Amino acid sequence: MTYRFHDCEVDPRGFVIRRGGDQVRVERQVFGVLVHLIENRDRVVPKVELLDAVWGNRFISDSALTSRLKDARRAVGDDGQRQEVIATVHGVGYRFVAPVEVVGEAGSLLPxxxxxxxxxxxxxxxxxxxxxxxxxxxxxxxxxxxxxxxxxxxxxxxxxxxxxxxxxxxxxxxxxxxxxxxxxxxxxxxxxxxxxxxxxxxxxxxxxxxxxxxxxxxxxxxxxxxxxxxxxxxxxxxxxxxxxxxxxxxxxxxxxxxxxxxxxxxxxxxxxxxxxxxxxxxxxxxxxxxxxxxxxxxxxxxxxxxxxxxxxxxxxxxxxxxxxxxxxxxxxxxxxxxxxxxxxxxxxxxxxxxxxxxxxxxxxxxxxxxxxxxxxxxxxxxxxxxxxxxxxx
Structure with a gap:
């Protein structure tokens, strides 16, 4: 299945992000942050959960997470001021706020x-x-x-x-x-x-x-x-x-x-x-x-x-x-x-x-x-x- 929002398209299984029809290359952790937020867009995702989901039991500093979020926003045409795609909920975590169209769902999570x-x-x-x-x-x-x-x-x-x-x-x-x-x-x-x-x-x-x-x-x-x-x-x-x-x-x-x-x-x-x-x-x-x-x-x-x-x-x-x-x-x-x-x-x-x-x-x-x-x-x-x-x- 593929997620579409604004002029972007994210394919979780293909590890592909497209913006305006062009592929955007990002690091693996940046892609993981973006996909986890999209898949849990119905709620605020705590920082700890995001760290565990993307990095597992490795120790990662808050600054590293902030850097990956910045790169994720940049990849989909967002930034920390506008926050039209990824919003910061201070003291709690982050939430994906852009309207998402799920393509190829057909009642199943499998492509x-x-x-x-x-x-x-x-x-x-x-x-x-x-x-x-x-x-x-x-x-x-x-x-x-x-x-x-x-x-x-x-x-x-x-x-x-x-x-x-x-x-x-x-x-x-x-x-x-x-x-x-x-x-x-x-x-x-x-x-x-x-x-x-x-x-x-x-x-x-x-x-x-x-x-x-x-x-x-x-x-x-x-x-x-x-x-x-x-x-x-x-x-x-x-x-x-x-x-x-x-x-x-x-x-x-x-x-x-x-x-x-x-x-x-x-x-x-x-x-x-x-x-x-x-x-x-x-x-x-x-x-x-x-x-x-x-x-x-x-x-x-x-x-x-x-x-x-x-x-x-x-x-x-x-x-x-x-x-x-x-x-x-x-x-x-x-x-x-x-x-x-x-x-x-x-x-x-x-x-x-x-x-x-x-x-x-x-x-x-x-x-x-x-x-x-x-x-x-x-x-x-x-x-x-x-x-x-x-x-x-």
């Missing part, structure tokens, strides 16, 4: 994209049944499959739910389970880049979309890069998040790097085949080091529901040997590369390599250690704003 997703199936030439989902309204946006997807479980998972809500909030989002996991067939013979690209081709054709932006997350970035190089007439824009050109073994140059990559691969093989919960926890901590324990548990639960241990081993082998470094220089569409600066699974050097290889690409680093950006970290609104701006350009 339209959350009401339903339509799951369909298609069949590859080698007989593999692939599941793909369509949700949201607007121009099409295709997301290449990445590590252990599951269309149904992702829908309510705290790992991916906010991604789906965001992307399907302004687009018709098309995503799919790659062969070997999720709702697609698990018993498959062919694994690897060529098969994954052919599956993406099949899903796009089955969904009936012609030209679209393409999103690749993690190893899905390599699939997206290859597809964009093969089909320049179909990919309007390419978005790569936490992506890489070469897997751990493919990019290893020294003997020490090869040993580390081989050890990681061997540990993964043994641990997954033994259904080792302790290893999965370590694995989750590498993907989401800055996230709370509940996110690790949700990540583990999603992995266990997604595919067989044997397929995980095959995925790990294939990912380690991925290499699209010869393909990336031939990508011709506008490309945005977004990467967590402290990513453990895919180091920032891989983002630099992508940016050097893909002509005219733009690189943005996020202040995070998470390979998958979570909803409540400071990097999330930055990611959302950067991608939204890129898609709207």
């Amino acid at each position: 339209a994209a959350r009401q339903a997703q339509e799951i369909q199936y298609c069949h590859s030439p080698d007989g593999v049944r692939l599941a793909f989902a369509v949700c949201g309204e607007g121009p099409p946006l295709v997301k290449a499959a990445n590590w252990l997807t599951h269309l149904d479980h992702e829908w309510n998972s705290i790992i991916w739910q906010h991604w789906i809500q965001w992307l399907a909030g302004t687009h018709q989002l098309i995503r799919y389970d790659e062969r070997g996991c999720g709702l697609s067939d698990w018993d498959v013979t062919e694994f690897g880049l060529d098969a994954w690209v052919e599956d993406l081709e099949l899903v796009v054709d089955s969904a009936g979309v012609d030209r679209f932006p393409l999103l690749g997350v993690s190893q899905g970035g390599a699939v997206a890069i290859k597809y964009a190089e093969l089909h320049p007439e179909r990919v309007s824009r390419l978005i790569l998040v936490g992506a890489y050109c070469r897997g751990r073994l493919a990019r290893a140059r020294s003997e020490e790097e090869r040993q580390e990559a081989s050890l990681d691969l061997a540990l993964g093989r043994v641990s997954w085949r033994r259904d080792d919960a302790a290893f999965r926890q370590v694995f989750a901590s590498q993907f989401l080091p800055d996230a709370p324990r509940e996110s690790w548990d949700a990540f583990n639960e999603l992995q266990r529901a997604t595919t067989s241990a044997e397929n995980v081993v095959r995925f790990l082998d294939a990912f380690a040997h991925l290499d699209v470094s010869d393909v990336a220089p031939r990508v011709r569409c506008p490309t945005l590369i977004v990467h967590s600066r402290r990513d453990i699974r895919v180091p920032e050097s891989q983002a630099h390599e992508l940016a050097k290889l893909i002509p005219g690409s733009r690189l943005v680093f996020l202040d995070s250690g998470n390979h998958i950006i979570t909803e409540h970290e400071a990097a999330w609104p930055v990611l959302v704003n950067e991608v939204n701006r890129f898609l709207a350009a």
Whole structure:
């Protein structure tokens, strides 16, 4: 849902403020202050409540709160003298006083994209049944499959739910389970880049979309890069998040790097085949080091529901040997590369390599250690704003 008042529009889930049709960029805390006041506009919000809602249990001075309120007012064309949008109630707190129109409410706090997703199936030439989902309204946006997807479980998972809500909030989002996991067939013979690209081709054709932006997350970035190089007439824009050109073994140059990559691969093989919960926890901590324990548990639960241990081993082998470094220089569409600066699974050097290889690409680093950006970290609104701006350009 979106809040409209005066010449402003605030989208809480998209982390977007527009004024006079132009996007206004603000810090995360400023956005949080504004949204909390809007959502509680029927009453005066005490200072203590506002501090707890936006900053949690961190100690914040009154001057810091005053500064954020000043920035919030400025973002929506208000100030401390007029107070036509945010009014100060001295000795108590603050109240949002501008008349608000709620767009897209329809009796539910969930945006339209959350009401339903339509799951369909298609069949590859080698007989593999692939599941793909369509949700949201607007121009099409295709997301290449990445590590252990599951269309149904992702829908309510705290790992991916906010991604789906965001992307399907302004687009018709098309995503799919790659062969070997999720709702697609698990018993498959062919694994690897060529098969994954052919599956993406099949899903796009089955969904009936012609030209679209393409999103690749993690190893899905390599699939997206290859597809964009093969089909320049179909990919309007390419978005790569936490992506890489070469897997751990493919990019290893020294003997020490090869040993580390081989050890990681061997540990993964043994641990997954033994259904080792302790290893999965370590694995989750590498993907989401800055996230709370509940996110690790949700990540583990999603992995266990997604595919067989044997397929995980095959995925790990294939990912380690991925290499699209010869393909990336031939990508011709506008490309945005977004990467967590402290990513453990895919180091920032891989983002630099992508940016050097893909002509005219733009690189943005996020202040995070998470390979998958979570909803409540400071990097999330930055990611959302950067991608939204890129898609709207």
